[in-house]
Amino acid sequence: MSRTFDEKLNMVKWIGILTMTIDHVGYFLFPGLLWMRMIGRIAFPCFLYSTIEGTERTSDYKKYITRLFGLGVLSMLVTPNTINVLFLLGLFSLSLKYRRYFPLFMLLSFIAEYSVYGFLFGWAIYWMKEKDLLQGIAGSVAVQFLFGISIQTLSLISLPFMFMDKGIKLPRLPKYFFYWFYPLHQAVLILIVSLL
Numbered sequence: 001m002s003r004t005f006d007e008k009l010n011m012v013k014w015i016g017i018l019t020m021t022i023d024h025v026g027y028f029l030f031p032g033l034l035w036m037r038m039i040g041r042i043a044f045p046c047f048l049y050s051t052i053e054g055t056e057r058t059s060d061y062k063k064y065i066t067r068l069f070g071l072g073v074l075s076m077l078v079t080p081n082t083i084n085v086l087f088l089l090g091l092f093s094l095s096l097k098y099r100r101y102f103p104l105f106m107l108l109s110f111i112a113e114y115s116v117y118g119f120l121f122g123w124a125i126y127w128m129k130e131k132d133l134l135q136g137i138a139g140s141v142a143v144q145f146l147f148g149i150s151i152q153t154l155s156l157i158s159l160p161f162m163f164m165d166k167g168i169k170l171p172r173l174p175k176y177f178f179y180w181f182y183p184l185h186q187a188v189l190i191l192i193v194s195l196l
Contacts (some may be wrong), residue, residue, distance in 0.1 A: 002087060008167030009053050015161060017178060020184060021137055028189040034151070041154040047089060047141075048122040049162050050178070052129060055093045065093060069178060075183040079113075086182065089113035092122040117147040121155070125162065133163055152164030 021041020050054050051068075058064040072086030079085075088109055096106040107121035115128075121143045128136020137159060144153045 003048050005172065006053070007169055008043070008161075008164060009050065010173055011167035011170055012046045012161055013050050013173050015158065015168050015179065016050065017181060018175075019043040019064045020182075021044070024186060024189055028186075029191050038151050042045055042154055042158045044085070044118065044127060045121065045155050045158040046161070047085065047178075048118070050124050051089045051122065052096065052126050055096045061097060065090060065097075067176075068093065068111065071179045071182065075186070076163065076183070078183050078186045083112045085113045085118070088114050088118045089122075092119055095119070096122075117143060117152075120146075125159075128159070129162065 019039050019041075022036050026040065026133030026167025030036060034134060054064060055061070068086055068090040072084055072090060073083035075084050075086060076082050088184055091105045091109050091112060095102050098105075106116060106119055109116050113116070113123075121140060124136055124143055126136075140156060140159060144156065
């Protein structure tokens with residue numbers, strides 16, 4: 001796959017980072033404001049989409065997956081869920097790359113944040129992107145029902161951004177921005193909470 005700049009991928013990353021930040025500000029500072037947590041449900045599918053693109057686009061998969069799990073380990077110092085979302089994204093990426101081990105990676109996903117729900121949601125998004133749009137959307141909806149309707153179901157709002165032909169032009173995010181932003185913004189929020 002081409003490694004040229006992709007405006008749609010950049011847009012999806014921006015949406016993921018902004019909605020994740022709103023979610024975490026709500027989690028740490030304003031736990032009574034449900035609307036912030038609801039907005040935050042949009043973030044996770046954006047990172048699943050970005051992981052699909054990253055897995056397909058990288059020229060050095062070993063470095064890519066090592067970076068994903070390495071930051072997952074580093075983030076354990078600050079993430080409320082110790083086996084954080086980076087581990088789930090890593091397992092999902094491995095299942096895309098080494099498909100014959102799919103059952104193993106799905107089994108391991110049970111211990112990570114978002115668990116097998118997140119793993120199967122990632123595959124539904126992959127199917128929507130690479131195989132069949134309507135089947136992928138149906139799979140995404142089915143995953144929500146399979147694991148029970150909750151505010152997490154609002155994550156479906158993110159799907160239209162993923163099947164747009166072109167993305168909205170936004171400032172280009174630095175290559176490794178998300179990897180460092182994920183643990184650092186949570187560390188800052190934890191510091192703010194400790195000072196209040």
